[in-house]
Amino acid sequence: MAVIPVAIAGAPYEVRIEAGLLSNAGQHCRPFLRKDRVAVITDANVAANWREVVAASFTAAGIRSEWLVLTAGESTKSWQCLAEVVDWLLALEVERKDNIVALGGGVIGDLTGFAASMVKRGCGFVQIPTTLLAQVDSSVGGKTAINTPAGKNLVGAFHQPSLVLADPLALDTLPLRDTRAGYAEVIKYGLIDDAPFFEWCEANGTRLLAGDSGARETAIARSVAAKARIVAADEKETAGIRALLNLGHTFGHALEAETGFSDRLLHGEGVALGTVLAARFSARRGLMNGQDARRIAAHMEAVGLPSSLQSLGLACDGRRLVGHMLHDKKMDAGTLPFLLMRGIGQTFLAKDVDLADVAAFLDEELRA
Structure with a gap:
């Protein structure tokens, strides 16, 4: 496994890169979870390919996973979907010291990270990027945002993840164009x-x-x-x-x-x-x-x-x-x-x- 440290002052974390991490996501996330329950946000495309695998990994680690599955695509980075995610997290009574999980590409990572920056004035989150773009770029560095009619990524926050898990096997389910x-x-x-x-x-x-x-x-x-x-x-x-x-x-x-x-x-x-x-x-x-x-x-x-x-x-x-x-x-x-x-x-x-x-x-x- 390649482990890349991201040495952010006051908020350091690791990016772990290895084939098979999705099957072991629960084991890697367990030390970052205070409860035996985790909120996972993903989109329909990723859920069709990886929900069963990731959910099983959490179960094996003694963690019950709650899932919010959103529509896939850039349009999901919107005020409407942000409100949906925040309301869902509040209904689950997510607390400031909890970590939620973003399972997906850049859209899911950006949206979930922005929601995490807002809930209870900032809870934690784990990035599990499933696209090459997210694995090499958007999951690292703490930029989170949504799009507005005025432009792309104009409303957001800097909010660093607690951990990033990049599994190259996830790319096998991507269309070549992506x-x-x-x-x-x-x-x-x-x-x-x-x-x-x-x-x-x-x-x-x-x-x-x-x-x-x-x-x-x-x-x-x-x-x-x-x-x-x-x-x-x-x-x-x-x-x-x-x-x-x-x-x-x-x-x-x-x-x-x-x-x-x-x-x-x-x-x-x-x-x-x-x-x-x-x-x-x-x-x-x-x-x-x-x-x-x-x-x-x-x-x-x-x-x-x-x-x-x-x-x-x-x-x-x-x-x-x-x-x-x-x-x-x-x-x-x-x-x-x-x-x-x-x-x-x-x-x-x-x-x-x-x-x-x-x-x-x-x-x-x-x-x-």
Whole structure:
């Protein structure tokens, strides 16, 4: 088992990575539970595949599990579902020192974590991520949120989990498209500050997507270790370090907004295309060479991720996409910082980007 410590001041925890953890979830969670009962929040898709396995593991550990099964999909990250989760937890008389369990992908993890931050002014929670995206990114670091009509993840809280259990076997039940979407977040860690890891991705990405267990465990462990290091240095994104994790997200969230936060463009697909756009925009500004930008796009394309803005068939212009960006959480005194690159493994936060220049660039990409 790989055990990655997340050294958050005052709230340290572990990320445990091993095939078969879902079958032993009860054993791992038992030390974090004060009662012989646990509240588990999941969605219908995950419940169909894993509820029986996880419930049996809790029973074997002497724990009775109570289940709330929500509709699967991004629309579940809403005020309505948040209220449903909170009311359900209060009806179960969850207390401040209790830990609840989030079993699912990023949507369930974000929603459950936000609810946990609110109930009794903050109870604990355990993340059991079942998608690649959640295992390598959203389950670690304590960002929790819901979406609103104004944009994605604009209402939320920093609330660290007590434990994260990542089982690569959970990925066997995912559609390939969802695994690809999660892989975009894996690539991101190489592009931020670890060029050798990006090279590893180029050599092993197709094996990971084909189900190679060794490649999956390596990717998850290296990604989590990278995120843990960054989050420990800047938990609440106040020092400009954690912002590096948003590579591809400013462009990506704008594309998600334009496509209605729907299955037309999954979050990871938006991050993939957003990363390609960040690289091309960096090359356009003379920050990185065009060869590196093309190399990034080529790898996205090689693994089946979107690499062309025109391929989305959007009926909008660059100004409209930039309008979506104005709701970005990184807005500061009317200025939107961008994550750009000086090369592969050399991402930085740029605070001098003219949004009119971004709009013009996007117009070019829409016509390309």
